[in-house]
Amino acid sequence: MKKYVPCPQVTLPDRQWPSNHIEKPPIWCSVDLRDGNQALVEPMNIEEKIEMFKLLVRMGFKEIEVGFPSASQTEFDATRALIEQNLIPDDVRIQVLTQAREHLIRRTYEAIEGAKNVIVHLYTNVSPMFQKAVYKTTRKGIVDIAVREIELLRMLAEMREDGGEGITFEYSAEAFSEAEPRLAMLVLTNVVEHFGATPEKKLILNLPSTVQKTLPNEFADRIEYVHRFLPGRENVILSVHPHNDQGTGIAEAELALLAGAERVEGTLFGNGERTGNVDLVTLGLNLATRGIRPGLNFKHLDRIRATYERCTRMFVHERSPYAGELVFTAFSGSHQDAIRKGFSYRAEHPNQPWQVPYLLIDPKDIGRSYEPIIRINSQSGKGGAAYVLQNRFGYNLPKSMHPDFGRLVKQEADRYGAELPPERLLHLFLREYSAINRPYALVNHSISSRGAQAHSVVRFEGTLRHFGEESQIAGEGNGPIDAFFSAMQQAHIEGFRFVSYHEHAISSGSDAKACAYIELEYHDTHVFGVGIHPNVSVASIRGVLSAINRALIQSGEA
8 A cells, every 4th residue: 555645636627727817916815923923933922913913014915814812812812902902904804713613713702802804714624634533523524513613603793793794704624635525515515505605795715725735736626626616606705725835835826826716825935834834925926027916015025024034033045035135146157147238238228128137026126126136256257246346336347357357256256265245346356456556656747738639748757666766757648648658668668558448437526536447468468457546647547557567467577
């Protein structure tokens, strides 16, 4: 006999869900304060529950399961605190869970006294193992357990001051995904009938994969089976509550929506028993990437994550979809280059739909920053380091300089043995290209010009120090760089060919500085220098001198 056997499957040869499309978001119900809370090593106290509740309201949840009031005094008190402190907006329905036992149901109604809009959530188990080992009853007994306290639920609702107007009922067929399909349908049919559900007063019929044991497509078949063949389908809101034991909770929820589900219960970041519930952050943002407004506010996802981590003492993994610290970060050189080019293309075509390589969603839409998208380690490419310098510090390296700087970055990362922080990257850049004052250093200089502006001649004069000895140099040219270059040649610093020059301002306003990038050729090797100064001419001269010094050092002549 096999130790593990598959769950019974629904026979649905004409299944329709594979051809369907999700066109709108489901009704969202957060169960963070109940299902998520009961999975914590240290359950939330009342203050933490209130903080989480307020977060869920700000995010736009209109249905929030706040607890299991009959389970403990803390659960009861937390529910009362929300009601008595008037923290529940009029358009939000709180949800409370209860087992099908009279004393627990009565305790639950005590907890919700005074609440305007409440979902009273009853559950029983319909799995074969519960029938045999826990309930020890027949198929009829499973139906009887599901319906035996429904009259009490309805009576207590009618006894409320509002006559039950503010009460919505929910029934969960626990372990629905592993139940024998015909028994599950029999239970659901009886429950709908006994609750007296109507199109005006619908019952929420919740179908959980309590312990995930089926493929997502098999779960979808079960949902479609109920959606198409349940008597009184028009009287119910079809809800699902996927767990994640096999790691396919998101797929299960999405396929269930294709199959007819209208509502999803889950938690932020997938917290819950064992491997957790379906992750509503991922599920909601998946819809957003497909052009469907999720109906939840994820604009400040970092803050949402921080509140969640503080209240639950759980942590969102660095690679968790959308919210993980590293999910918008590229270390790979080829990825960095593609992302950088994607941003450049988007800057030129801002009105086109979002398409940046490797980035599923615009980080700004969820309150994330562009700055950490490209981070630098030994795997990074030449463009990544240049991207960080430009976006973090304002240094826009010419493309011809990228390979040279990228080589230095790889060497530094190997020595460092870890990711290079942006500040260390900047230090490397300035140390290697700008602060090069040996073997030659310019002590002082002056620049003058003569002649008409269009044909003026620029003269450079200065004092050059070489290993402690100073000498006077002078030269003329059509500009400050050309004149300085000429002066260096007259001082017998020869063999250099000027290749390219780029400059730009760093920052703006009165404290702006010019940054000049100089490319020279020396003995068939290209070498770069950088000069930084408020005066663009001085910055350019410093860049030339840095390039010359670097060339002499690299060739062993310094």
